[in-house]
Amino acid sequence: MRVQIHKDKQALGKLAAEEGAAAIRVAIAEKGHAAIIVATGASQFEMIDVLVESDVNWSCVTVFHLDEYVGLGIDHPASFRRYLQERFVERVSGLKEFVPVNADAEDLDAEMLALGQRIAQESIDVCFAGIGENCHLAFNDPPADFETKLPYIVVELDEDCRRQQMGEGWFSSLEEVPKRAVSMSIRQIMASSKIILSVPDERKARAVKNALEGQVSNRFPASIVQEHADTVMHLDQASASLLSA
Numbered sequence: 072m073r074v075q076i077h078k079d080k081q082a083l084g085k086l087a088a089e090e091g092a093a094a095i096r097v098a099i100a101e102k103g104h105a106a107i108i109v110a111t112g113a114s115q116f117e118m119i120d121v122l123v124e125s126d127v128n129w130s131c132v133t134v135f136h137l138d139e140y141v142g143l144g145i146d147h148p149a150s151f152r153r154y155l156q157e158r159f160v161e162r163v164s165g166l167k168e169f170v171p172v173n174a175d176a177e178d179l180d181a182e183m184l185a186l187g188q189r190i191a192q193e194s195i196d197v198c199f200a201g202i203g204e205n206c207h208l209a210f211n212d213p214p215a216d217f218e219t220k221l222p223y224i225v226v227e228l229d230e231d232c233r234r235q236q237m238g239e240g241w242f243s244s245l246e247e248v249p250k251r252a253v254s255m256s257i258r259q260i261m262a263s264s265k266i267i268l269s270v271p272d273e274r275k276a277r278a279v280k281n282a283l284e285g286q287v288s289n290r291f292p293a294s295i296v297q298e299h300a301d302t303v304m305h306l307d308q309a310s311a312s313l314l315s316a
């Protein structure tokens with residue numbers, strides 16, 4: 072895996088998006104189609120703003136969704152589907168397909184089965200993601216399940232994770248933050264040909280250090296990317312501030 076440290080989060084977002092767009096163009100040239108994963112959260116703002124402006128032929132691209140709160144409707148400001156609709160899907164022209172995680176479905180088991188069947192038909196070319204302050208990858212909080220072969224799983228969110236979501240301003244109180252989520256599994260994420268992590272801000276510095284400088288451990292879920300052949304972690308000065316020289 073590679074680590075790139077940028078001067079600020081604008082530079083980080085630009086480079087991460089350009090790298091991702093280039094990989095999507097290559098996939099389209101080779102296969103006529105690309106399948107990608109797009110993540111949410113404040114860490115993805117700058118990257119997505121550049122990605123949606125790139126000259127990718129979006130009519131050849133299927134977008135999968137990384138994670139979503141169980142039971143949260145799309146009308147809630149913290150809904151990840153809403154985020155992706157507003158910040159990504161509606162801003163690119165003629166997207167082939169968006170496959171959302173409808174984690175408020177009445178029959179969640181059926182929804183997850185359908186999602187699993189859909190993603191099994193694709194090989195993912197690029198996964199855009201971030202990591203959490205608790206080092207989660209998607210909503211795989213520590214200790215993360217590195218073994219499950221299911222593509223999506225229902226997870227219990229730990230309190231650190233729920234506080235982080237509140238701290239970013241998506242919810243007005245901790246009680247309001249759902250306790251469960253549907254998350255893409257670690258194995259499914261690791262099956263992506265390329266993983267592009269955008270991780271700005273000082274509040275991620277400890278998680279970055281744990282992900283990059285410790286041993287791979289499910290106590291630091293994002294450390295698993297050390298085992299991925301084509302991952303790049305894009306940092307800014309603040310998120311890189313605890314790394315050894």
Ligand SMILES: O=P(O)(O)OC[C@H]1O[C@](O)(CO)[C@@H](O)[C@@H]1O
Pocket residue numbers: 110111112113114115137138200201202203204207208209210239
């Ligand atoms: O950008 P944030 O909110 O810090 O989150 C980082 C990562 O964690 C998740 O939001 C899950 O909370 C991912 O979708 C995202 O990539």
